[in-house]
Each structure stands twice: as C-alpha cells, then as structure tokens.
Amino acid sequence: MRESIWEKQGSRRKETERAPLQGDIKRDALVIGAGMTGILTAYFLQQQGIQTAILEAQTVGSGQTGRTTAKLTSQHGLIYDYLLSKIGRQAAREYAAANQNAIDDYEHIIEKEDIDCSFQRLPSYLYTRSDRSALNREQRAAEMAGISCALEKETELPFPVSAALRFDRQAQFHPLDFLQALSADLEIYEHTPVVRAKGHTLVTKTGSARGEIIIFACHFPFVNRPGYYFARMHQGRSYVLALEQAQQLRGMYYGIDPGWNWSLRSAGKWLLFGGEGHRAGSIPKEDPYICLEKRAREFWSEWSIAARWSAQDCIPAGKIPFIGRFSKSRPAWYVATGFNKWGMTHAMVSARILSQMILEPGYGEKESESIFSPGRFHFRTFFPSMAKDGVISAKNLLASLVGRSPKCPHLGCQLHWNLFEHTWECQCHGSRFQEEGRLISGPAQNGLEL
Numbered sequence: 001m002r003e004s005i006w007e008k009q010g011s012r013r014k015e016t017e018r019a020p021l022q023g024d025i026k027r028d029a030l031v032i033g034a035g036m037t038g039i040l041t042a043y044f045l046q047q048q049g050i051q052t053a054i055l056e057a058q059t060v061g062s063g064q065t066g067r068t069t070a071k072l073t074s075q076h077g078l079i080y081d082y083l084l085s086k087i088g089r090q091a092a093r094e095y096a097a098a099n100q101n102a103i104d105d106y107e108h109i110i111e112k113e114d115i116d117c118s119f120q121r122l123p124s125y126l127y128t129r130s131d132r133s134a135l136n137r138e139q140r141a142a143e144m145a146g147i148s149c150a151l152e153k154e155t156e157l158p159f160p161v162s163a164a165l166r167f168d169r170q171a172q173f174h175p176l177d178f179l180q181a182l183s184a185d186l187e188i189y190e191h192t193p194v195v196r197a198k199g200h201t202l203v204t205k206t207g208s209a210r211g212e213i214i215i216f217a218c219h220f221p222f223v224n225r226p227g228y229y230f231a232r233m234h235q236g237r238s239y240v241l242a243l244e245q246a247q248q249l250r251g252m253y254y255g256i257d258p259g260w261n262w263s264l265r266s267a268g269k270w271l272l273f274g275g276e277g278h279r280a281g282s283i284p285k286e287d288p289y290i291c292l293e294k295r296a297r298e299f300w301s302e303w304s305i306a307a308r309w310s311a312q313d314c315i316p317a318g319k320i321p322f323i324g325r326f327s328k329s330r331p332a333w334y335v336a337t338g339f340n341k342w343g344m345t346h347a348m349v350s351a352r353i354l355s356q357m358i359l360e361p362g363y364g365e366k367e368s369e370s371i372f373s374p375g376r377f378h379f380r381t382f383f384p385s386m387a388k389d390g391v392i393s394a395k396n397l398l399a400s401l402v403g404r405s406p407k408c409p410h411l412g413c414q415l416h417w418n419l420f421e422h423t424w425e426c427q428c429h430g431s432r433f434q435e436e437g438r439l440i441s442g443p444a445q446n447g448l449e450l
C-alpha cells in the first residue's frame, strides 16, 4: 500500500509498536480501533478514572486517520444549507457548535499535553468557479447556525474563482504526531483484530476481553445486526498528492463545483492536493493519480511528488454521523461512525458525546434527541441515499451469483478489481482486499480465499 506523507515521515515508529493481546483481560471499558476516534475516546475515559483498553487490528493510526488531510474545520462542504433546508435551524446549530468546539478541544489538549504536532490556526475556504448562489445560501445558513463567515472574490489559489466563503478560527495539524503522543499512556493491544462481539465480551484470535462498556470506534462497524449500519452507509474514496515546491498556502481550501472540487492545504514544505473522489468499489476510468498530476501541471510550473495515497470514509444517509448507543437492544455498546469525510472534528465530537454518555447519569436521554443519535430516522434525508445504496447492493449481489469475480466475505457482493490500486473492492460497503486476498479494511473481517 502507498504511504501517506504522515506515514512517510516515520510517525509510526517501530519502537512504539505494542504487543497483541494474549489471554483474557477485564476492564471497565473496551474500545475497538485505535484511530482518532478510539484514541480520543479512550483518553477522555481514562482521564476520568475509567480503566480502558483499546484493541486494534493493525497499529495505532494505521486506518483512515493515517491517510487523512487533517483539516480541523466546522466547514464541511455545503452542510449548513443542507441541514437548514432539510432538518431545521436547531440541527444546523447543534452541528456547528459541536464541530467548532471540537477544534478548540484539540487546541486545549495539545496545550495541556504539550504535543508537538504542527497545530496551526488558519482560515478555511469553500470556493466556486461558477454561480455564487450556492455559497450565498451556505453563508446565510452558516450564520443562522452561529458561525460568522465572509464571502471573498480573490484567493491565493492558482486559478480564478468567482467566490470563496471564509470561516475563521479553523485549524490543521499532523494527525499521526498528535495520535502517537496522545496514545503514549493508554493501554493498547496492536495486531489484535476483534473477531466477535458478544454481550460484554470481545473475542480475538489470541484471547478475550470483558468490559462493562464496549465502544465501536473501528471506522465501519463489523457487526451487521443489530444496528444495521451497513444499510445506512456506503464508503467514498479519494486521492491525495503531496507536492514539494508547488505553493505555500495561508488557508485551507475545498471546491464545491463537480469536476473542480480540489482539496488543498499546506503541510510544512508540502502542498496536499486532493480530489478525484468516487464511491469505493466503483472503479474510475482513468488513473486518479495521473488525473491529479495533469491538473497539478496546469496549476504550478515546478514541483515533485513526495507522496501519493488514497483513503476512504463512511458516507451516512443524511450526511450526519452516527454517534451514541449502538442499538436499543445492546445498552452496553456505543458507536461512532459515518463521518462523511470530516472525521477529524467528528472524532472529537464522538469522544465528547460517548464519554459524557458513559460518565454522566441521565446524559443518555439527551443523546437520543441529538442530531447525531444512531437511533434517529429522518425519512426525508435517509430515503434517497438508502434507496440508491439498496439498488447498488442488489445489483452486486445478483452479479455475484453469475460472475466470476471473488465475493465479499461481508455480505456476498461481487468484488471489483481496482487496477490503479491493485486491490479488490466492494461497491456495496467498501471493504478492500490486497491482490492475494489479505483484508485491508472492513466492514469485512476476513480475507479472500482466491
């Protein structure tokens, strides 16, 4: 697999690797997954005296957190106009406050723990090259949600825009430097995939762990029933180049025009230039890295590529993550998933909500009214994407009956060969496998028998 610029810098050092779980343990809380969500949640619980252990299938930060572009923003595409028009002002306000507070929370933790992770406050911009009415609506909605923002005509980008919407007091950082520092004093078992969750027990290949509380922070929950998260999410993949000597930016940028929606930020001497997103498992016609390179040649005259990589994230029906109780029938289980490609602040939002639910009696009742509650069902926002996902799953299940491609061990969908990444990928729920069948990421839990 290609390494991200964070991984290349050696943030995941050999000497910090931890031993797998051997035998049986008992703790107050167990967290599945050592990405940003799992580490932050365990950190909050541990700080409050809750004895917490993390079980991680690979190594700390080896999931999507090691491959993010690590912008810390409350600006998430055109989210406020969407929330205002589809759900209402209160939902937009709750979303805005949670994500804006999350940026401040990062800053406080970094100061308190004295973490050197290149944290930097800077503005974030949404830009368009066409009609500015979408940005006008987003500005109005964001202001109604409690965020002050401003429309500008000029940017430092290497192409003209018709407008850019600026949010101040946003931030960026080095995700793995932060994660490694915060995980130093946590109890973590690496190379310990959880193969089964039953009541208060997590079963691994080399032992078992029992906890009063179980937290699924494993990106895409691998338990299908209860919860049915597989029916409410798919995954989206996108690609990033780290360019050396291209341009230094003073802000972070994200485009809203289809076909011209590049994500940009500086990271030290590199410029992170991302895009070419598509549904995971839907194989693009052209090599996405080559497409990004062609664009980079149009925008900047001299540069070299320091790293290229891709990542994927869970796209929830209704665009809002699922954070809270896993299911009514499993009161001891909690979940945080469906971050819609904005999982840095949402990981912090999750850690806050989950730790409050666990620590503060009565907070659980408030959670069920929250926009993030996994128990919510909002027909108007859920139906269009659930219906589309259902059709795609049905097609891939039917194709698996007649086709020769391998089947996904998760729910049996036909897999697609991604010739650009040399991976087998599932269009239904986004599981990925290496050429020889080894599992890269779930929800599938096993590799392929080829």
Ligand SMILES: Cc1cc2nc3c(=O)[nH]c(=O)nc-3n(C[C@H](O)[C@H](O)[C@H](O)COP(=O)(O)OP(=O)(O)OC[C@H]3O[C@@H](n4cnc5c(N)ncnc54)[C@H](O)[C@@H]3O)c2cc1C
Binding pocket: 032, 033, 034, 035, 036, 037, 038, 055, 056, 057, 058, 059, 060, 061, 062, 063, 064, 065, 066, 067, 068, 069, 070, 071, 072, 073, 192, 193, 194, 195, 217, 218, 219, 222, 236, 237, 238, 239, 240, 274, 310, 311, 312, 313, 336, 339, 340, 341, 342, 343, 344, 345, 346, 347, 442, 445
């Ligand atoms: C190209 C791209 C750029 C992005 N850039 C940004 C950005 O700039 N800002 C932003 O806010 N968001 C961004 N995101 C989204 C963000 O990176 C993710 O939402 C976030 O990293 C998810 O963190 P996580 O902890 O939930 O998951 P992960 O980091 O994937 O962690 C989950 C962990 O669980 C482990 N695991 C899985 N199954 C098991 C099991 N059975 N047993 C034990 N462990 C298990 C995995 O190995 C993994 O380490 C981006 C996404 C993409 C695709």
